[in-house]
Amino acid sequence: MDNKTVAGILNQIADILEIKQENKFKIIAYRHAAQIIENLPEDLKTTIQKGKLREIGGIGEVIASCLEELIKTNVCKHWEKIKKQIPRGVLNLLNLSGLGPRKVGFFYQKFDIDSMPKLKKLAKSHRLLKIKGWGEKSEKNILRAIEMYEQNQGRFLLGEIYPLAQTIVEKLKKIKSINQIEICGSFRRWKETVGDLDILITSKNPVEATNFFTTLDLVKKIIVCGPTKSQVVLKNGIKADLRVVSQNSFGAALHYFTGSKNHNIQIRKLALGKKLKINEYGVFKKNGKKFIKIGGEKEKDVFQAVGLPWIPPELREDSGEIKAAQDKSLPNLISLNDIQGDCHLHTNWSDGKNNILETITMAQKKGYKYIAITDHASPLVVTNGLNNQRALKYIRAIKAIRKKVKGIKILVGVEVDIKKNGDLYLPNKILEQMDLVIASIHSGFKMDRQTATQRLIKAIENPYVNIIAHPTGRIINERDGYPVDFDKISEKAKKSKVALEINAHWQRLDLDANQVRLAKENGVKMIISSDAHNVNSFESMKFGVAVARKGWLEKNNVINTWPLKNFLNFIKK
């Protein structure tokens, strides 16, 4: 049972407790635990084996024993018992916008509604109108929520939303009464997926700003429209919120709407201990019965009020950043400007779009000091991969072109497939002619943990391999990665001077932030690569850097932030 499944079970327990209207703090405890397990960088099973489960804050006796039971037997008595009380279909209704546990519980008890079709039928029958507190709008909202759910489920990938977000900001910037604009939420924290866009602005004329926003040509539907808060659904299906605050509250609002929720809760708890109140309007000090505002224009006011330095948004996941800030041990995070070279690039020698020279020209434009051309060597037809003969020609071609290029070091590289048995698709006598060898898996994804681990370890042991690309093979929201024993891989990679890749393509982001953090703790070096298949995709680098930042990486952890000499030294084995 993987961590995601376990987290799902904890959330399901919380859902049931909510519908049953149990103690809300119990519910929060289960949800909190679910989030902890979901963000755990290693297998829960490993954590349990190491005896570290009970050391995690937020996991107490009850939940810990439930987790142990789940890992051991795939079931847990408490869960088995409780899930019989509320049908699965009822829980599913909680996914409808505007429907919470009270309403869902009410429908189930009063009308035996346990599925969306039944709920739809009920809303259309107008039977609800006879009940006090329910009117026509409520009925319409239920039907609208079902329609929206059917059209669009789940979160959007950051990379697909990024250009849209930029467009919205550009449009809002044209309104004179709007001063500051910032997209907050998981977008500002650079989460790999975003559920919605939280846009924060300051404006002298909130009504004008709100009207402009809700009537943008990108808007499909208006859901909420108040004087300071509005919410719309955009044409691609994502929700976007606009909040308008005054200038002197901007910092507090920025912090508040950036989240994460759990991070905010921790900060506000600290504030309570100092007899302060923090909300989206500012930091307030208690004076008798009144509260006096003592800050909030700048985001750092919030942190300062609770005795902390400013914490970068990427770290605000309630995963140790507050303690690190208290201990003055926050990492000095890597930034996009630190990247000296991109060493995973494809050209039209395999499945890339541009030729070698066009690729080099783009690298020069980006100001890189070095790059590696790394076309596929693979039996897969779709990759147009190099075989032995073409690989030799390819090497000669790059060498011929690089003679004519100045100011940037061009490395001859290859991304060679790792076969099922862990051997590489090219023989060592060809690999030894490359400056840099990336090994990666492109087929045979269905492996158990031991097989996958062994396959990667064998590749790492090859004396010519420098980098393992997209180490888990996942595609976000499409394909789970193969399960690997991360400790073993890390240990072997460290020993063999092999770097693990952070693949910056926004559909991959592989390693992910939690794995990156674990790799850092394990002392493995990493490399951030765009895996660009055309020159426009060089831009993906920022998403990879974001993953590195979310994984607490500093410059020294990432070999392509190093000067050329040090980089070459690392890949010379």
Added chain:
DNA sequence: GCCGTTTTCGGCCCGACTGTTTTCAGTCG
């Protein structure tokens, strides 16, 4: 259910908007 440099019991973050109400519960983030 979890937690503790005021606590092993008694707390647990905070406010806007909606839809239906005449003062508020439910939902959301």
